[in-house]
Amino acid sequence: MTLSSPVFRAVATCVVPEASRLDAAQWDEMDAIVAEVIAARPRAVQRQLALFLILLEWFPLLRYGRRLSRLDPARRTKFLDRLQRAPMLLLRRGFWGVRTLVLMGYYGRPAAAAEIGYRADARGWEARR
């Protein structure tokens, strides 16, 4: 399973709705950021992540009769919201991890930082005058 998989995209567009407006090059940029972070993690963590993404994709089948990537945005959001409040720490933690990767991929891009109005500059006060 890769991060450009439908399930990751489905989660990403729920976590950051603006991600649905990204073009192919911007998705590639986001994927590259996330892939680099995952590659630096131990193999066991990589396996856990891959497994959790599979579970994310298939879990909704039990409740909604569809895979996560095939759900409409409202149901997808509802499902992920339940997951982040799940009684089991393992599920909450898993979702938290995927959410963190999405946010890193999205807001780690200089274009996203500029878009939200973040303007920190090494020149400090001088840059604002």
Add this chain to the structure above:
Amino acid sequence: MSASRSYDIVIIGSGAGGGTVAQELAPLVRDGVRILVLEKGPRFADQEFTGRELEMADALYQDGGAFLTRDGTMTLAFASAYGGSTVVYTGTSLTAPQRVIRAWGVPGLEHADLTRRSAKYAEQNNVHALDDPLINDNNRLFVEGGRKAGYLVEQFPVNVKGCRGSSLCNLGCPNQAKQGTNRVQLPRAERAGVEVVTRAEVLRIEPDRTLTVRVSQKAAGTKGAPSEWAPGDYAVRARAVVAAAGAIGTSALLLRSPLPAPRSLGHGFTCHPALILVAEHARPITNDVGHPKSYFVDHGASERFVLETCMYFPFVTAKSLTGFGATHSAIMHAFPRLQMILILACDHVASGNRIAVSRTGSPIVHYRFTPETIDGLVRGTRAAARIFFAAGARRVHAPADPPLLETADADRLEERVTARHFRPGMLAVSAAHLMGGCGMGRTAADSVTDAWGRVHGLPWLRVADASLFPDSLEINPYLTIMGLADRVAEGVRRDLAVVRD
């Protein structure tokens, strides 16, 4: 092994502890004493501090600043670089509170002595309160709101020289204004003849005082200078060893070394678990320009929390907010109007919260939030919300359900912010004040070292970092680490004099 080397004193780590010990022992070089500092991280050139969030986090921090505790519910931030974590802190320099040092109850450690030594480093590092024109709106609003809400707001003394207000302290100052050990103590030590070797990880210490050291190659395309030594494994013999690799690094190193260490080694880990809270104002404020951390409110003694001003970068801010989706995005898009407060819980030593090592020797941190620690975070969140509203914020984003607190909620914070919203795995708790693991005390039965950092039963081995703290410090720790390291250096000098006599 590719080579053997021999030194009189080997210092492991170059942060607040190691850098201080190196500087204090440096005059001994004139007398022919050979001193080596081994630093796991690289040495960065001034122009490599770009302030770009992911790039600098990856270069400076262990696991990019997201070292996870064993159960995955908290991230720990610590640097790996020439200068250690002094490269990435905000320069806040407070002296240890008397009540805390008394409560530690370490025989032979007096508050007055620690204060005197801390003052020496405060002066050396140009610690002072920033002038008013350099204070940004994010900090000003904290002062205004805090006073209106009835809190005692104090100004942080900071160790900067020529601060331009980049706000990028936690990514390494791009203007070399922060007076960490990389700017002050280490260069002095090197000028005096202390040898510093970077990219050099100590894998273990043998009972015969031989250190197994692995020097890494600089990977293509990465920041930092190559090591001063050729890549490979080394056997470094030492007469005296000072371990100053940070609470996690030192504890893990001693745990994986075949030494007769006291049984409490690795225990007593505390870390001031922290939450970032944001509030939205109606108009833009200066927040991502200016020194980020100029003021604080200390309720450590009464309510187990400390509030500090702060300003983080887009990704860290995004991951710190609870929830996701449209509400989360709306707050992120209000970035120029955001005020931020960091809530630190004053946690205490708890059974099971400890540093261990895996079968391969990698550090593992076991940490569970006690009800008291959660209570500190809850009380701190309510206090921060009061300050935000008193400062004029129109809404506050906090661990609550729903996460947005409106002005109408200001009078019912006890009801809106409760412990049930602080379930581990539901919110982004992180910590950067990593303490304990080699606590000071009386004997091997109750501690790892004595009050001078000497490991019980191993007179040639000393510890000089925050792992010495027998419990949480309840304030930012760097000046206290330097004060304790100053004592360790004095102890090493005394040992050396005895040997010579």
